[in-house]
Amino acid sequence: MEHLVNFVCGKTQLSSSSIKNTIKLLNEDCTIPFISRYRKEATGNLDEVEIGLIVKFKEEFEALEKRKASILKALEEQDVLTEKLKQSIEDAEDLTTLEDLYLPYKKKRKTKAETARKNGLEPLAKIIMSQNANDIESIAYKYVKGDLSSTEDALEGARHIIAEWINERTDIRNVLRQQLERFAQISTKVVKAKETEEKAQKFRDYFDWSESLGRIPSHRLLAILRAESEGFIRVKIEIDDNKALERIDRKIIRSNNACADQLELAISDAYKRLLFPSLSKEALNAAKEKADDAAISVFAKNLRQLLLGSPIGEKRVLAIDPGFRTGCKVVCLDENGNLKHNETIYPHAPKNDWSGALKKLASLTEAHKIEAIAIGNGTASRETETLVRKIQFKNDVQVFVVSEAGASIYSASKIARDEFPNYDVTVRGAVSIGRRLQDPLAELVKIDAKSIGVGQYQHDVDQTKLQKQLGVVVENCVNAVGVNINTASVSLLSYVSGIGPKLAENIVNHRTENGAFSSRNSIKKVPRLGGKAFEQSAAFLRIKEAKNPLDDSSVHPESYPIVEKMAKDEGISIKELIGNKSRLQNIDLKKYYTETVGLPTLQDIVKELEKPGLDIREEAKVFTFNQNIKTINDLHEGQLLPGIVNNITNFGCFVDIGIKESGLIHVSNLSDSFVKDVNEHVHLHQQIIVKVLDVDVSRKRIQLKLHK
Incomplete structure (x- = not known):
């Protein structure tokens, strides 16, 4: 330890x-x-x-x-x-x-040094390394026999042994590592045969590129390595070879005779054949690992923001997965996300049944007492939003545009098939869009985090490390919010502290067979849910309208006696103590110290009792794009537009301005001062105003500036 x-x-x-x-x-x-x-x-x-x-x-x-x-x-x-x-x-x-x-x-494959040793040349190599002999040619002649036909053959073999010794010296390897760390350049050249290919054009900035390996931004290194893996460019790591060789020479050569000449040749061979190939690869791998960590960190921050996105809560939702030729799939969900109705409308080309779609949406909204409408942000989204906003609803119905990212992955998954075995992928996708509005966290945990599309180069980074980090983010988000054990899916429950997939299944099966859990204590009846799992999970599981109001709070059951004593000392019930801010703030917490419970835990308990079960997430807000902007051709320099941040990277953030192409606010256009972290200036799904700086229609690139 x-x-x-x-x-x-x-x-x-x-x-x-x-x-x-x-x-x-x-x-x-x-x-x-x-x-x-x-x-x-x-x-x-x-x-x-x-x-x-x-x-x-x-x-x-x-x-x-x-x-x-x-x-x-x-x-x-x-x-x-x-x-x-x-x-x-x-x-x-x-x-x-x-x-x-x-x-x-280390056991090596057959090497030149090993062959030289078999030819009896190690003593000659030691003589050269000692640097005491002057007539090395005469000494080498004594070793000319067998496979060795000349003194040069003997000297070359001895140099191979010396090169291996040099390669294995930690001090020399560290000298070269320092040179690479400080001075290495990464350079690229286009593969001429691939230069004109359409797929190569997105990498054309790197057809002839050179930059410090130590300072290259993570997104650029990952883009370069992807271009190399796809065969469009060749990548080289370079340093000043002469300087590096001089540093090694100083470590080894201390004479000025024929041995020194042989050592110079051996050092050059060791450097070119063994040291530089190995350590330049190590340096590139280290840079890649650093770039991976940076990209994974960005992805993790984005995912956290996405998972903690604003829920609309327990409201009845009509969700639309828009489309042109195949129509718009419409589903109606109750306040718990259960599917109540589904059908398809065809307001857009080629059928153009605008009138019929309007009537159908109006009647479904009325019949199912819909409180909010969720429209997927994919194909035909803007056209469908325009249609919906034409409807004169009898009641107040909020309209939201919801990210579809990953919905198609969910709709084809085993989770979706198990949940909706009698419906096709289009219905499942529309349900997912609606549920994302009700509770983004509960729905998005069903999707592989990599498929949600809020990272950069997520398929190029270390997949084990990525999966692990994203799993931690999901776990932390789920537990920060808390989970209603009586409505949560297996996917959501599996991320609760101490639960995991198998126990999550057992909880849902127990709930199905025996009805809703009435108290936290009743959770102990779930098969295989032992004392440790209960200790780790209980406080993150909420039970609405439980007999003990603490069961719907983040107060841990082990701390219930403390709350009971607080209430008793105040001369009121626990129910009367909860939410009673003036009483709670006047409690002398020192009275409740124990060997294991001190001020931090007691402060958390009081904070929770003031507003038990408070959702840490903000409420969802309605947002409307500029209705005059339909395509990239409608944009011009200087326009101020509303937008929603839909991805964050190390080099800036992408903004949905209501058209197919997202615009980029480069890191330099986020603020007039230096930007260390993009997340300090914007967050995912934030509603902002942007200024159009440049529009490149041919490359479909839009440059934006954050408007303060």
Whole structure:
């Protein structure tokens, strides 16, 4: 434990006691949401991000220790493990250092150095390395025998052995790493045979490009690597070879004789054949990993904003999945998202039944007491929105345009088929659009996060790392909002702290067979839901209209006795205490301290009792695009337009202005001052006003500026 705590301490600014206690909780199978919310005293009030860092470095440490054990075992089997080498391996603090130490002992494929050793040339290589011999040609002549027909053959073989020694020296590898880190350039050239291909044109900025590898933005590196993988460009990593060779020479050559000449040749060979190919690839991989992390971070921030998007709540919704030739699929949902009706209308070309569509939408709205209309933002969205806004509704009906991203993925998924086995994909897609308006979080958790389309180059980054990070985001969002156990789907429940897919299924099956849960205690009756799962999950599961009002709050059941004592001391019931701000604020919290419960937890309890079950999300707001802008041809420089942020990247954000093409607000056009983080200026689905700076109709590119 001590080594692990010290390792994490060295990687973070967190206190050792916070790290130690957090690791202890993690080892007891506690989840990040549970620890950050209900174990603040133990962690020193760490938030979910800080706990996530501890998890990350804990895993890094464990992977390092596992690799150390594997290498030590291999070295013992080779009978080459000295005390000094063992100590160096045990002291290694990263995988790069560890692999450098192991490199000389690694089993290699047949190499030039190995062939030279078989030809008996290692003693000659040692003589050259000693740099004491002057007539090296005469000495080399003694080794001319067998496969070696000349002194040059002997010297070349010896140089191959020396080149391998140089390649295996950690100090020399680190010298070259420093050169690459500081001075490496990434350059690209177009593959001439592919230059005119249509698919290549989106990468034409990189047909002849050069930039510092250390400073290249993540999105540009990922774009370059995608262009290379698709065969449109060739990528090279370059540094000043002469400078690099000079640095290596100074490490090795200390004489001015014939041995030095041989060493220069060996150093050049080691550099070109072994060191540079290996370490330039390592540098590119490190840059790619950095770019992956940046892209994943952007995706995670976007996903969080999307999942915590504004819900309209428990209202009856009519949802439309727009289309031209195949018509617009219309569904009516009750306040719980249950499908009540579906049919297709054909207001657009080729049928153009505008009148019939108007009447049908008006009658469905009236018949199902619809309170809001959700229109998908894909094909025919603007035309359908225009149609809907022509209807004279008898009651107040709000109209929203909803992102369709990922709806088609959901509609064809097993989850959708299980939910709606008797309906086709078009009905399922329309239902998903309507439910997104009611509760974006509950609906979007059913879709693979990568398919939601709010990242950059999500298919090019490390997929394991991406999946893991997005899973953490979804889990944190679900637990931050809380889940109604009596209405939640298996997908939503599976992200609740301590639950997982199997227990989520058991909960839904138990609910189906036995009816709604009446209390948090009754959750314990679910098969295989033991004490640990209950501890981790109970406070994130809400039960509406429960006998105990705390069951519909984020107060953990383990803290119910504290609330009961507070109410008793105030001479009122728990129900009377809840929402009674003046009473709550006057409570002396020190009276309720225990060995495990201190001020942070008690403050959270009081805050929750003031507004129990309060949804942390904002309310959904109606938005209207400029009705005069139908296509990119309607845009001109200087226009001010309403828009909705629909994607955020490191280089700016994309804005939906109501046409097929989204416009880009480059990072330089977000503010007059330096922008460190795009998310500090805009957030996903934010309604903003933009100014049109430039319109390139041929390339379908729109440049915008954020209008303050």
